Amino acid sequence: MIAAVDFTHVSRQFGSGAAAVRAVDDVSLAIAEGEFFAMLGPSGSGKTTCLRLISGFESPNEGTIRIFGQDMGAVPPNRRHVNTVFQDYALFPHMTVRDNVAYGLMVRGMDRRTRLARAEEMLALVHLPEFGGRKPGQLSGGQRQRVALARALVNEPRVLLLDEPLGALDLKLREAMQDELKSLQKRLGITFVFVTHDQGEALSMADRVAVFSRGKIVQTGSPAEVYERPATRFVADFVGSSNVLSPEQSARLGGPARWTSLRPEAIRLAGEGTPGTVTALRYLGAGTRVAVALEAGLDLGVLLPAGAPVPAPGEAVRLTWERSAMHAMEGEE
Amino acid sequence: MSAALEPAHPPRGPGDRLTGLFWRRPWVLLALLLAPPLLWLGVVYVGSLVALLWQSFYSIDEFSGMVVPELTLKTYAELLRPSNADVILRTATMAAAVTLASAVLAFPIAYYAARYAKGRWKAAFYLGVMLPLWSSYLVKVYAWKLILAKEGIVTWAFEGLGAGNLLNAVLAIPVIGGNSLSTSYMGTFLVFLYVWLPFMILPMQASLERVPATMLEASSDLGARPGQTFRHVILPLAMPGVIAGSIFTFSLTLGDYIIPQIVGSSRLFIGQAVYTLQGTAGNIPLAAAFAVVPILIMLVYLAVARRLGAFDAL
Known part of the structure; x- marks a missing residue:
């Protein structure tokens, strides 16, 4: 079976010479289709760069990235079957919520009536059916998060990337969204890849977790494996602070x-x-x-x-x- | 039981007592801070403007040449006479052309400065844009007169490149052409463009700087080509800056009376009309009515811009 996302010896370096930083250092990984995959690690561990390598905003210095078997080497972000929910949501402030959600369909040339109807369907899916006419500035953080989700899903991506999706939400909302994301993923059957520094979030949502440290993956496994049988001292300490x-x-x-x-x-x-x-x-x-x-x-x-x-x-x-x-x-x- | 707590320290002189007053009565401080600027804005600035507007409703007695202080629309009717309407049309067209050209010219510069320039390059950008503003306006305009003159460096350069005929062909274009660049509308246009360009670049750059990089990534992520991202995301978000810049370039061009005097054909612009009318002609009402025109044009312009959604991203 072809992996949804496949990294083969991928490295990404920033800067050059003595000041060079290897943000991603020889990472190989395979994310299966339909999997809810978490990239967990402290800030600066390379997890976000990995996500950006999948979306195409970064290019690897070495190695190959394949999405459903296709080499992404020369494929720009706008031609990948991948969509992202950004950490700051990046909603367009000058457009209504409906136009935000329909944006991906508009740039593909879908006619206005059809795309707005699709946008309404997506808004219903994220439980915001009556918010289409508002501007993003008039929404709460949790609602913006849902709009960002709807906007990414309207394109029917094969892989959905989520960058710290719940980071900006308060605790109560975060727990509710965790359950909701999980059930949404089950329902749509799309591969979800999300980045987080919160081990609780990774353990509770993901089917599989990759723990990042200093640009490398130190352990990949189910939440139970990572928690109960940490491979290294770093994992033991970072995931659930062990003795x-x-x-x-x-x-x-x-x-x-x-x-x-x-x-x-x-x-x-x-x-x-x-x-x-x-x-x-x-x-x-x-x-x-x-x-x-x-x-x-x-x-x-x-x-x-x-x-x-x-x-x-x-x-x-x-x-x-x-x-x-x-x-x-x-x-x- | 202990005695009542003493204040941490007793007032130390008048400064301390004043601070206490401000703390107890915050409006005193507010009033003190606001009074001078409000006085300036309300009386000196808006007041004189109202006085000017008022005088535009006076008229002039055609026989005695004296101002008749009775309210009438006669002066405004005079404004619509072909010779005066020409002045208005000419000025407005020039202002529009200058604004459009500076917007087109400023955008890539502002975009580069906002998105790509870092550290030293950013400093060089600010210096490059602001430096021309620090030198005397008159010196710049006279320098341009020499540059554009028939014996000037532009003519020399065109001839040196063997393109003298090209320049002559451009100058032969009716209306905007002329004897030389320095005596044609084209020359006036170039100098206006040069002098006001920084006023377009700076607000544009400020508004572009406020567009987060993730916004552009989101657009691309959702499948937009670079051109689509520009049209649907960058341009609308930069629009408040473009409008702010165009207010500067447009109104500065509408009101200027020195540049067309020094560089260009001898036909009048609004500023020059005001200048001559209030001076030698002594026709203050008509001068005031002329001065109202740019204000009206700007109001209409802003209303239209608002209508078109230019301020949606504010």
């Missing part, structure tokens, strides 16, 4: 003599086990995060579920966990 143990520390705590990840929620307070002292508490609502200094000169984060008794700072506690929760990671990074 990362050095080989010696791990061995002392009864684990393998390797770099090891131990998730805070896998640790329990018990009557017996490794002794330590509570140094700090952070109340999270759905639980409490407790920092415990072990006698071994090591801090462990422990996530207590809501309702569990919470120790006081300074209190001596004992920690216990399943040995299988200690996940050994490959490599040194």
Whole structure:
């Protein structure tokens, strides 16, 4: 089966000589058709550049990018079957919402009546049926986001790119939009590729996640794989802030003599086990995060579920966990 | 119980007391700040304009040459006499031509400066555009008279390139041609274009600068060719700047009386008509009526621009 998006040893470099920065460094990846794919990483990790390489606003210095098998080397953005939802939405302020949504059809020469009818259909799809006559300036952030989505979808792209799609929305709206994007993607069957620095967003929406660091993909896998079996210390720390143990520390705590990840929620307070002292508490609502200094000169984060008794700072506690929760990671990074 | 808290520090002199007053009564500060500019704008600026408008409704006694201070539309009727209407038409046509040409010439410059120029090049751009504004207007106009004269460098260059006939052919065009560039409408047009061009470039550049790059990417992403992006996105978003620039070039050309005096045919422009009427002829009412014309033209122009949606992107 042909991948929807395929990167083969793609590099993108900015600047030249000593000041050169490899924003994307020898990345190979394949995104399957109909997949909801997340590119996750901190700012400057190359994820956005990868997205722009797919949309065509950047060209690779090395490597090839294929979309449904077709080499994109000489194909400009306006001739790719790919549409983007921009981070700042980039709605045209001088046009009505309806004209914004119909823009892609207008530049293709579709007659006014047909394209405006199509625009109305798309607005209904994103639950904004009565907003066609307004200007983008009269909409809220969440509504603009939906208009941007409708405008990108009206062209019936084979791949939809979303750049930090929920970044500008408040928490409540973000959660609602997560569910909505997910169900929209299921319904339309289009390949969605989205970029985010929010691991929660990536884990909850995506079928598959690629974790970026310094221009490279450090791990690709399902959200569960990435979360439960992080490949590197970077992934363990970036995705859900794990306790990362050095080989010696791990061995002392009864684990393998390797770099090891131990998730805070896998640790329990018990009557017996490794002794330590509570140094700090952070109340999270759905639980409490407790920092415990072990006698071994090591801090462990422990996530207590809501309702569990919470120790006081300074209190001596004992920690216990399943040995299988200690996940050994490959490599040194 | 503790004693009432003392202020952190007692007032330290009149400055502190004044600050206290401003804090308690914010309108005092507002009034103090606004009074001088409002006085200037309301009395000196708008007031004199109203006085001017008022006088255009006076008329002149044809026998005594004295101004009759009674309100009448007689002077405006005089404005429509063929010789006067010609002046108006000539000036308006020139202003329109200058505006159009400066818009076409300014756009690529402004676009380059807004989109591509960075750091040092941007500084060079501002310097290049503003430098001509810093030197004397009269010096520039007289310099242009020499450049465009029959013995000037333009003629010399055309002949040197073996294109002297081309220049003569251009000068032979009726109405806009003439004996030499410096005595033709074309010369007047060129000097106007030169002198007012910065006033078109700067607002245009400012409005282009405000168009986010993602807007252009979005257009291309949705399938637009570069030409379509220009027509449907860049141009409408730059329109407020173009209109602002054209207000400058248009109204400055409408009101100028020095350039057509120095460079061009001896036919009158509105500014010159006002100048002669209020001076030697002593016909203040007609001069005032002439002065009203550019104001009316500008109002009509702005109304039309608004109608066409030029301010939709504001």
